[in-house]
Amino acid sequence: QVQLVESGGGLVQPGGSLRLSCAASGDSLAYYAIGWFRQAPGKEREGVSCIASFEDSTNYADFVQGRFTISRDNAKNTVYLQMNSLKPEDTAVYYCAARLNYYCTGPEGYGYWGQGTQVTVSS
Secondary structure (H helix, E strand, O other), X not given: OOEEEEEOOEEEOOOOOEEEEEEEEOOOHHHOEEEXXXXXXXXXXXXXXXXXXXXXXXXXXXXXOOOEEEEEEOOOOEEEEEEOOOOHHHOEEEEEEEEOOOOOOOHHHOOEEOOOEEEEEOO
16 A cells, blocks of 8 residues: 655745645555646646656646646656646645556546645745
């Protein structure tokens, strides 16, 4: 069973950058598709990005396309979300999630979740 811990959130000004990390223990993330999701106050959880297992196929929500980059370092058993050109509407709690499957899917398909890390974009 894999355990996930997110880190790297914080307060940043509009236009700034943050790199979120999702560190795993208990199993190798290489076997898992990893998704990043976010939830803002009063809103539903939404998918941000995902990286498939092994071949590292990636996908992004339209609202982060070109600004965010997902990557994995299997040696460190960690998946990253590099977030550039941040906007106030990116403010949310960001979660990583894992599923023991090649393919990415919606949030209902992930069995393992981290505790979340707060990202606040404000001047």
